[in-house]
Amino acid sequence: MQDQRSNRAGKSLGGRTLAYVLMIVVTALWGAPILWMLVTSIKPESEIYAYPPAWIPDAPTLEAYGALFQRFPMLTWFRNSAVVGILTTVLTLAVDALAAYPLARMQFPGRRVIMGVIFATFLLPYELLFVPLFLGLNSYGLVDSVFSLTVPASANAFGVFLLTQFFQAVPRELEDAAIMDGCGRFGFFWRILLPLTKPGLATVAIFTFVASWNNFFWPLIATNSDETRTLPVGLATLVGGAGMSMKQSVLMASAVVATLPTAIFFLALQRHFVRGIAATGIKG
Amino acid sequence: MTSLASQPAGRSGARRASVQEGGAVRSGMTLAAYLFLSPYLALFIAFMLLPTLAAVGISFMRWDILGTPEFIGLDNYRQIFADPLFLTAIRNTFYFVFLTAIPMVVLGLALAMLLDQKLKGTAFVRTVVFLPYVVMVSTVGILWGWLFDKGTGLVNYYLTTIGIEPIAWLKDPHWSMPALAITTIWWTVNTNMIIFLAALQDISEELHDAATLDGAGPWQRFVYITLPLLRPAMALVTALTIINGWRVFGQAYVMTQGGPEASTFVIVQYIYLTAFQNFEMGPAAAAGVVLLLITLVFSLAQMKLMKAI
Numbered sequence: 001m002q003d004q005r006s007n008r009a010g011k012s013l014g015g016r017t018l019a020y021v022l023m024i025v026v027t028a029l030w031g032a033p034i035l036w037m038l039v040t041s042i043k044p045e046s047e048i049y050a051y052p053p054a055w056i057p058d059a060p061t062l063e064a065y066g067a068l069f070q071r072f073p074m075l076t077w078f079r080n081s082a083v084v085g086i087l088t089t090v091l092t093l094a095v096d097a098l099a100a101y102p103l104a105r106m107q108f109p110g111r112r113v114i115m116g117v118i119f120a121t122f123l124l125p126y127e128l129l130f131v132p133l134f135l136g137l138n139s140y141g142l143v144d145s146v147f148s149l150t151v152p153a154s155a156n157a158f159g160v161f162l163l164t165q166f167f168q169a170v171p172r173e174l175e176d177a178a179i180m181d182g183c184g185r186f187g188f189f190w191r192i193l194l195p196l197t198k199p200g201l202a203t204v205a206i207f208t209f210v211a212s213w214n215n216f217f218w219p220l221i222a223t224n225s226d227e228t229r230t231l232p233v234g235l236a237t238l239v240g241g242a243g244m245s246m247k248q249s250v251l252m253a254s255a256v257v258a259t260l261p262t263a264i265f266f267l268a269l270q271r272h273f274v275r276g277i278a279a280t281g282i283k284g
Numbered sequence: 285m286t287s288l289a290s291q292p293a294g295r296s297g298a299r300r301a302s303v304q305e306g307g308a309v310r311s312g313m314t315l316a317a318y319l320f321l322s323p324y325l326a327l328f329i330a331f332m333l334l335p336t337l338a339a340v341g342i343s344f345m346r347w348d349i350l351g352t353p354e355f356i357g358l359d360n361y362r363q364i365f366a367d368p369l370f371l372t373a374i375r376n377t378f379y380f381v382f383l384t385a386i387p388m389v390v391l392g393l394a395l396a397m398l399l400d401q402k403l404k405g406t407a408f409v410r411t412v413v414f415l416p417y418v419v420m421v422s423t424v425g426i427l428w429g430w431l432f433d434k435g436t437g438l439v440n441y442y443l444t445t446i447g448i449e450p451i452a453w454l455k456d457p458h459w460s461m462p463a464l465a466i467t468t469i470w471w472t473v474n475t476n477m478i479i480f481l482a483a484l485q486d487i488s489e490e491l492h493d494a495a496t497l498d499g500a501g502p503w504q505r506f507v508y509i510t511l512p513l514l515r516p517a518m519a520l521v522t523a524l525t526i527i528n529g530w531r532v533f534g535q536a537y538v539m540t541q542g543g544p545e546a547s548t549f550v551i552v553q554y555i556y557l558t559a560f561q562n563f564e565m566g567p568a569a570a571a572g573v574v575l576l577l578i579t580l581v582f583s584l585a586q587m588k589l590m591k592a593i
Binding site: 016019020022023026027029030031032033034036037049052053094095096098099101102103106107108109111114117118121123124125126127128129130131132133134135136151152154155157160185189210213214216217220221231232233235236238239248251252254255258259262263265266267270 | 408
């Protein structure tokens with residue numbers, strides 16, 4: 001994708017130098033906080049507040065990680081976040097793909113209205129929903145459960161929107177041929193449409209998993225025990241009240257542990273991701 | 285990228301097919317369509333549509349955790365607008381939107397243009413800028429809470445090396461909101477950058493080459509080619525940035541807990557406090573509806589403005 005570009009600004013030596021200077025500044029500004037988090041997490045106590053700040057620890061140690069896992073139910077929070085993230089992603093992919101197929105490729109009464117209503121929720125501040133959702137789930141005794149953390153989140157409209165864009169791009173002839181061959185609509189959907197739109201599915205998977213893993217406000221309301229509490233909510237308790245005396249190395253270790261899964265997930269699927277965004281139909 | 289080009293063809297293809305097919309096939313298709321749609325629609329109605337309507341309903345009721353709900357008209361709205369804390373929250377949130385909106389759009393576009401060039405290393409820099417996207421809000425708060433610390437934070441350390449006096453960022457009501465804005469820009473500008481990047485990559489190279497041959501300089505090409513073609517992306521990015529700005533909560537909650545002196549107390553924190561700490565569901569729902577109305581007004585105004593330009 002990149003190779004088709006020519007050197008727009010970088011044609012002259014001066015332009016290219018300026019571009020590289022800017023790129024270095026950008027890398028420093030955006031990379032330094034992340035690097036600082038990594039470096040601090042492996043510093044011994046004596047080096048944390050060294051002046052001037054040291055970017056390379058003299059005696060790296062993993063004791064902050066040990067302290068973190070010993071003092072807090074990190075493994076439980078981590079497991080809860082993983083279960084919630086995976087379930088939400090699988091459920092969202094399944095229902096979104098099924099819904100996007102007819103919206104993208106079939107004509108039926110009500111299609112426009114349904115699309116309009118679904119996509120209008122893009123503009124909805126979801127915080128509006130939390131009071132009624134909480135009251136509703138509470139009346140069924142479902143607050144503080146995996147259900148309340150996974151199922152409501154999968155009603156999100158983004159995946160339907162993105163997959164609709166992808167599904168529309170698959171040629172009509174493929175579908176006609178598949179149905180002619182007795183494949184059926186579901187057969188076409190499952191064996192042809194989905195395999196052809198993997199970048200779209202990967203993009204929805206990344207967005208959904210990262211959003212779920214990082215979701216803060218709803219789990220803050222919908223959980224009240226360590227048994228169901230997810231990482232973001234658990235980690236927030238480290239800085240409030242009880243965590244005030246927490247060593248920065250332990251806090252930074254918590255940051256590293258919390259970021260690792262999404263960072264790995266993102267880096268692994270990054271290639272699909274950029275292609276997926278490019279295909280959202282948001283273009284000039 | 286190729287999938288994009290064929291997208292309109294796919295759309296008109298669907299239309300063509302519907303013209304060819306007879307009534308029987310079409311009713312079969314309707315049944316199939318609703319079968320495919322039903323799992324999502326069930327979730328959407330249960331967890332999106334009904335809660336939205338319920339939120340509006342609850343905002344007109346006295347609704348405590350115990351006791352029977354009772355219709356009280358606009359009382360909840362009167363109550364929150366008489367509450368100085370709610371007015372402070374609106375003012376603070378507006379200030380946050382004001383501080384973030386323009387930098388998020390301008391910087392998003394600038395980063396996209398810088399990293400859209402065919403230069404070695406752009407892919408790496410893009411990944412670095414995008415990395416904060418995967419960091420959760422508690423972690424962002426913990427990390428930047430320390431970076432902004434007056435005595436031991438990196439921000440003040442590097443500012444003093446260029447001769448600026450240390451600032452008590454998160455402890456000073458004048459600086460707490462700018463600090464939150466800087467944190468938020470670092471954390472989320474990448475989403476805007478990616479949307480602009482996708483749009484930039486769709487602008488044909490020939491257009492730029494032709495303009496260059498006609499003697500257009502880089503600035504003229506930017507104003508007369510790039511900007512007009514970026515309008516849909518610009519509209520989307522602006523709308524998302526403003527809506528997300530009004531929805532700010534996590535950063536403020538973790539970094540400053542709304543302080544100091546309520547200087548970072550925002551609308552969503554008001555909803556949280558009212559509903560889930562004071563258990564006053566009616567006023568909390570009313571605050572949610574006010575938030576919805578504000579974002580709607582801003583979205584509509586922004587759409588009008590975009591059309592006018």
